[in-house]
Amino acid sequence: xxxxxxxxxxxxxxxxxxxxxxxxxxxxxxxxxxxxxxxxxxxxxxxxxxxxxxxxxxxxxxxxxxxxxxxxxxxxxxxxxxxxxxxxxxxxxxxxxxxxxxxxxxxxxxxxxxxxxxxxxxxxxxxxxxxxxxxxxxxxxxxxxxxxxxxxxxxxxxxxxxxxxxxxxxxxxxxxxxxxxxxxxxxxxxxxxxxxxxxxxxxxxxxxxxxxxxxxxxxxxxxxxxxxxxxxxxxxxxxxxxxxxxxxxxxxxxxxxxxxxxxxxxxxxxxxxxxxxxxxxxxxxxxxxxxxxxxxxxxxxxxxxxxxxxxxxxxxxxxxxxxxxxxxxxxxxxxxxxxxxxxxxxxxxxxxxxxxxxxxxxxxxxxxxxxxxxxxxxxxxxxxxxxxxxxxxxxxxxxxxxxxxxxxxxxxxxxxxxxxxxxxxxxxxxxxxxxxxxxxxxxxxxxxxxxxxxxxxxxxxxxxxxxxxxxxxx
Amino acid sequence: xxxxxxxxxxxxxxxxxxxxxxxxxxxxxxxxxxxxxxxxxxxxxxxxxxxxxxxxxxxxxxxxxxxxxxxxxxxxxxxxxxxxxxxxxxxxxxxxxxxxxxxxxxxxxxxxxxxxxxxxxxxxxxxxxxxxxxxxxxxxxxxxxxxxxxxxxxxxxxxxxxxxxxxxxxxxxxxxxxxxxxxxxxxxxxxxxxxxxxxxxxxxxxxxxxxxxxxxxxxxxxxxxxxxxxxx
Numbered sequence: 001x002x003x004x005x006x007x008x009x010x011x012x013x014x015x016x017x018x019x020x021x022x023x024x025x026x027x028x029x030x031x032x033x034x035x036x037x038x039x040x041x042x043x044x045x046x047x048x049x050x051x052x053x054x055x056x057x058x059x060x061x062x063x064x065x066x067x068x069x070x071x072x073x074x075x076x077x078x079x080x081x082x083x084x085x086x087x088x089x090x091x092x093x094x095x096x097x098x099x100x101x102x103x104x105x106x107x108x109x110x111x112x113x114x115x116x117x118x119x120x121x122x123x124x125x126x127x128x129x130x131x132x133x134x135x136x137x138x139x140x141x142x143x144x145x146x147x148x149x150x151x152x153x154x155x156x157x158x159x160x161x162x163x164x165x166x167x168x169x170x171x172x173x174x175x176x177x178x179x180x181x182x183x184x185x186x187x188x189x190x191x192x193x194x195x196x197x198x199x200x201x202x203x204x205x206x207x208x209x210x211x212x213x214x215x216x217x218x219x220x221x222x223x224x225x226x227x228x229x230x231x232x233x234x235x236x237x238x239x240x241x242x243x244x245x246x247x248x249x250x251x252x253x254x255x256x257x258x259x260x261x262x263x264x265x266x267x268x269x270x271x272x273x274x275x276x277x278x279x280x281x282x283x284x285x286x287x288x289x290x291x292x293x294x295x296x297x298x299x300x301x302x303x304x305x306x307x308x309x310x311x312x313x314x315x316x317x318x319x320x321x322x323x324x325x326x327x328x329x330x331x332x333x334x335x336x337x338x339x340x341x342x343x344x345x346x347x348x349x350x351x352x353x354x355x356x357x358x359x360x361x362x363x364x365x366x367x368x369x370x371x372x373x374x375x376x377x378x379x380x381x382x383x384x385x386x387x388x389x390x391x392x393x394x395x396x397x398x399x400x401x402x403x404x405x406x407x408x409x410x411x412x413x414x415x416x417x418x419x420x421x422x423x424x425x426x427x428x429x430x431x432x433x434x435x436x437x438x439x440x441x442x443x444x445x446x447x448x449x450x451x452x453x454x455x456x457x458x459x460x461x462x463x464x465x466x467x468x469x470x471x472x473x474x
Numbered sequence: 475x476x477x478x479x480x481x482x483x484x485x486x487x488x489x490x491x492x493x494x495x496x497x498x499x500x501x502x503x504x505x506x507x508x509x510x511x512x513x514x515x516x517x518x519x520x521x522x523x524x525x526x527x528x529x530x531x532x533x534x535x536x537x538x539x540x541x542x543x544x545x546x547x548x549x550x551x552x553x554x555x556x557x558x559x560x561x562x563x564x565x566x567x568x569x570x571x572x573x574x575x576x577x578x579x580x581x582x583x584x585x586x587x588x589x590x591x592x593x594x595x596x597x598x599x600x601x602x603x604x605x606x607x608x609x610x611x612x613x614x615x616x617x618x619x620x621x622x623x624x625x626x627x628x629x630x631x632x633x634x635x636x637x638x639x640x641x642x643x644x645x646x647x648x649x650x651x652x653x654x655x656x657x658x659x660x661x662x663x664x665x666x667x668x669x670x671x672x673x674x675x676x677x678x679x680x681x682x683x684x685x686x687x688x689x690x691x692x693x694x695x696x697x698x699x700x701x702x703x704x705x706x
Contacts, residue, residue: 028682045514052511065484066493066501077660084476136688137679155679163680183680184687191689198689199593214505215664225626225675225690232622232667243480248501249508250648257644258514265678268531269609272690273670281658281666283618285569285590297480304487 003352005336008359015330024157025328032322035266036373043262053259054377056252057313061304067213067246068295074216078278080291091296092123095205095238098292099129102236104202110220110227111135112207113151113316114240114296116338117351120205131205132197134226136190143170149332151339152264152318157331160186194226204230204288208241209315210256211293214249217277218293221260221270228272237276237288242296244312250275256315259375263317299351307386311346313376318343320370320380326363335360342370346383354387358396361387419463426457510645517608517642521705524607528640529698531610535673536686537694544699549581551697552632556584556597559630559693565597566590566628570619573601573634590621591628598624602635602696604647611672612696613647615655615665622667631674631691638702644670 004011015021040046060067072082083098085091095118099107107124109115109131121131121142133142137155141148144166148154163186168176171189180186206227208218218239220227231237247253261267279291303309321327321341332340337357339347345360354361361384370380391397392405411418433439433456441449448454485491493501517527529539540551556563564585567573578584591598601620604613612633616622625631641647655663675690686692700706 024681031682043514043516045512048512056511062488063493063501065481065488066498068481068484070501070505074662078657078662078664078666079659084480086476086479090476134689135679136677140679153679153682156682158681160681183683184685186680187677187685187688191687194689195593214508215662217664217668223675224677224679224688226688228622228626228669229689232626243484248505251508251510251645254644254648255511267672268535269611269670269672271535271672271674271676273611273672275664275668275670277657277662277664277666278659279666284616284666285618285621286623287616287666295480297476297483301480301483301487304484305489306487309487 003337003348003356005348005352005357005360008334008336008363011334011336012330012363015334020159020162021157021331023159025331028153028156028322029328032266036263036319036322037266039262039266039268042268043258046259046262049255049258050375050377053256053315053375054313056247056255057376060247060252061244061309061312064243064246064304067248068243071211071213071216071246072295074213075278075291075293076216078216079281080216080278080293083292083294085294085296085298088118088296088298091118091240091294091298092120094294095120095240096123096127096129098236098238099124099203100127102203102290104129104236106130106132106197106201107203107205108132108134108198108201108230108234109138109204110206110222110230111138111154112205112240113148113338114207114242115205116148117298118240118296120240132194132201134194134198134230135222136187136224136226139190139194140166147333148338149340150318150321151316151343157333198229198233201230201234203236203238204232204234205238205240206231208239208245208293209260210253211241211246212248212250212253212275213246215275215277217275219253219273219275221257221273223265223267223271225272228274231274231276232287235288236290236292237279239276239291239293240296241293242298243300256376260315260317263319263373263375303350308346308350308383310378311343311350311383313378314343314347315376316343317375319373319375323369323373325365325367325369335363342380342384343378346378346380346387349387349390354391354394355396358387358391361385361391419461422461423464426461427459429457430459432456513643513645514608517606519642521702524642525637525640525698525702525705528605528607528610531607532673532696533610535610536676537610537673537696539696539698541698541700544701545576546580548576548634548697548699549578549584552599553581553584555632555695555697556630561596561630565599565632566592566595566624567599568601568620568624570601573599576634591623591626593627595628597630597632598628598691600624600631600633602633602639604650605635605640605696606642606644606647606670607640608643609672611644611670613644613651614669614671615651616667616669617665622669625669625671626690628691629687630693630695632695632697634697634699636699636701637705640698640702640705
């Protein structure tokens with residue numbers, strides 16, 4: 001997927017002027033935090049579980065080489081195949097080869113963000129194999145040729161009229177004057193159409209929420225059941241997973257699963273949580289004959305041992321973006337690549353480079369809401385700050401930013417001068433504002449005053465007031 | 475090639491080589507011991523309360539439940555449920571010994587076919603391996619006598635479960651599988667596929683609004699056989 005992250009600012013301006021997106025955001029903005037809060041309130045141990053989740057992931061990452069090899073041995077023991085892929089190219093080729101060997105014409109797919117990252121669909125299409133997205137949201141995005149805007153609700157930015165228009169335009173085998181009285185009618189049209197695709201597919205590709213070293217299993221979590229139909233009906237099942245998905249045992253995965261759905265959708269547990277281990281066994285009446293896992297690095301291993309290692313704890317619940325004031329204003333497409341919101345602002349520079357994605361860690365007020373809801377306690381604001389530092393060190397930030405920061409730093413290192421300058425500024429601004437006590441326009445602050453007034457300082461600085469209070473107290 | 479590159483990069487990041495034997499022994503021991511973490515208190519209650527919690531959570535997630543005293547009550551419960559949904563009295567059934575033992579002939583109008591589900595089946599009857607009270611979740615490991623397609627292809631899935639198989643937390647369910655299941659491949663116990671199912675299929679992809687019946691069953695009904703006298 002081609003990144004438009006360098007154009008974040010322009011993307012964000014467009015997003016704020018997009019009435020459809022703003023309508024969708026107005027719907028989800030209060031809804032998602034409320035659902036999570038209710039689920040968390042119903043489980044008194046939730047805070048303790050967050051610590052446990054963080055510790056499980058930290059333990060695994062500190063021994064990641066061991067757990068990956070232990071996991072691989074179990075996959076092989078249960079009759080499955082493991083394909084290691086350092087880069088996106090390696091992964092695409094591994095998937096294509098398995099599909100070609102299976103003589104695949106059509107491939108059904110469960111929702112997988114890694115698949116988006118690797119642009120698997122484009123690669124398959126280029127080689128004459130038809131990929132079919134089966135998650136309802138991913139399906140409509142595929143037929144509209146759009147990217148997901150959210151990691152668990154990929155099409156949340158569409159409104160009902162978009163669904164109806166698109167289905168009428170694309171499903172031309174159905175009567176043009178059919179009525180969609182309810183949302184359920186839209187959903188049902190996709191259900192009927194995709195059922196035939198599930199039954200006809202030669203290969204099914206899913207992602208994985210977890211890999212389990214103890215058993216060699218891959219775990220997927222869905223509410224629709226599309227992932228299960230994808231991995232059960234075709235002759236070949238391919239799992240796409242990145243290296244940080246492995247956890248040691250069923251107990252470890254179970255503890256993380258207690259956090260996942262509550263943080264994501266506010267459900268206690270998702271409808272289908274499925275553990276797959278190898279292919280069809282003696283006497284089985286159904287299930288895939290072949291089970292393959294393509295285990296992908298694509299930039300993760302380079303984060304280990306750096307300040308960004310904490311990001312590899314992420315279990316992709318989307319709580320950070322559901323609670324982020326920036327994401328909730330501009331939506332997911334503005335971020336310009338696969339992973340939006342706070343987790344994307346940390347992960348994207350790591351995967352495509354801070355030179356391309358430097359805007360993202362800057363698109364934050366550091367309000368800290370993301371960290372406070374993260375089920376595995378990733379310090380997202382600190383990690384964004386680390387990216388800003390790297391960007392500054394590599395001279396990637398704009399010249400005006402650098403000059404102003406340098407000027408501020410020079411003054412800030414001279415306390416006497418700093419206090420004098422701030423006192424003069426505070427008094428000057430107070431005088432300028434007069435009785436109104438606020439500015440509706442101010443040079444160099446047009447970005448602020450275009451949308452709201454700037455309150456004027458009341459004539460003195462914090463330092464001066466603090467010193468005066470200390471004197472009074474003494 | 476890629477494998478060595480990936481493992482090498484991980485070890486460089488961790489600033490060490492492959493782990494020495496004493497450390498890998500410790501990690502193998504952790505895998506073998508699979509220690510439990512915190513188990514939420516909500517499911518650690520008396521047997522009757524566990525079963526009540528299981529039913530409450532099932533219904534919260536839009537599944538339904540009927541409770542019968544013993545297996546002679548199952549055909550009536552299944553027939554009544556199917557009739558109430560206005561469906562034809564026929565179903566695909568898991569070829570499981572416990573389901574075969576049910577006196578289906580007491581309801582002669584019910585037609586059943588044993589095997590996996592086909593695309594045209596409307597109703598499936600599945601063998602319930604275990605129920606997890608914590609969230610009203612059914613644990614359904616795949617086996618020759620418990621085909622996975624019965625959980626997926628039919629509009630309506632009916633699961634026959636004994637109260638003696640209702641446990642508190644997921645971990646208790648994993649221990650049942652560890653004790654009772656053999657993969658037939660190496661020393662493994664893990665079935666090919668284990669589905670944890672919590673309610674009927676649903677999606678909120680259209681305008682973030684919940685609709686039941688996305689791709690899997692639109693309805694999920696559990697017939698609970700009260701075989702555990704301590705749980706009544």
